[in-house]
Amino acid sequence: MDKLPAHEIVYRRIRDMVLFGELAPGQAVTIQGLVEALETGITPVREAIRRLTAEGALEFKGNRRVSVPELTVAHLAELGFARLAIEPHLAQIAASRMQVIDIEVLEQIDAQVNAAIRQGDVRAYLEQNYLFHTTLYAHSGADILGAMVQGLWLRVGPSLRIVCGRYGTQNLPDKHAEAILALRDGRAADVATAIRDDIVQGQEQIAQALAEAVAPH
Known part of the structure; x- marks a missing residue:
């Protein structure tokens, strides 16, 4: 992980938070909240959210909030x-x-x-x-x-x-x-x-x- 670019590390950390249920279905989080939790910059968090949203792992809720989709x-x-x-x-x-x-x-x-x-x-x-x-x-x-x-x-x-x-x-x-x-x-x-x-x-x-x-x- 240390050899990866910063944006890739942030992506993988947020991905794992979704993958292993640290972020629960329906739970709303903010970009700023992720920035503080991961102690990183806003740009890599935004990029990670963009990628995870494209993959269907996250969805935008407006007002800079995102959440894990609730499974039907x-x-x-x-x-x-x-x-x-x-x-x-x-x-x-x-x-x-x-x-x-x-x-x-x-x-x-x-x-x-x-x-x-x-x-x-x-x-x-x-x-x-x-x-x-x-x-x-x-x-x-x-x-x-x-x-x-x-x-x-x-x-x-x-x-x-x-x-x-x-x-x-x-x-x-x-x-x-x-x-x-x-x-x-x-x-x-x-x-x-x-x-x-x-x-x-x-x-x-x-x-x-x-x-x-x-x-x-």
Whole structure:
């Protein structure tokens, strides 16, 4: 990060705030508030907001305020359709290219995912879970699809944080062990299936959380 330009560092920091739920869906923030929180200048913050707005991770509310879009059931369905079309495909391609050392790296990341679940550490879970998926997909070499996936995760990440807050970390979707076993056995199609099941479980939990949020009490 230290070797990156200042505007890229600010972009990634705000992106992570969205991705890992530090900024909640519907939460309004100001440009000045981000400047103060990140202890940076207004120009890189504006540029980061412009990029994240173009990516759909943020939306303008007027009067220099921006917020994380609130996920609707319809939007969740669109995201699920796109993720299920792309991510298992990337996983299957990656499975045919990965070496033993690459699989061992994934195992180490998954160990951190499991540790976060045991400890109830929501932020660590979200970070390590994201790292597991993006590390796996990176081995596909499909840069365009990989960038699309990161955009989809920016849309769904904040709502996954809500799931963690509502239900805790103990029952979170995790088909990583199945994916790793299939990777070790050279079963690329089964790697794709494990990732597909992982996505479906996560989508179902987010849908349930959204339904409970709007249900009358």
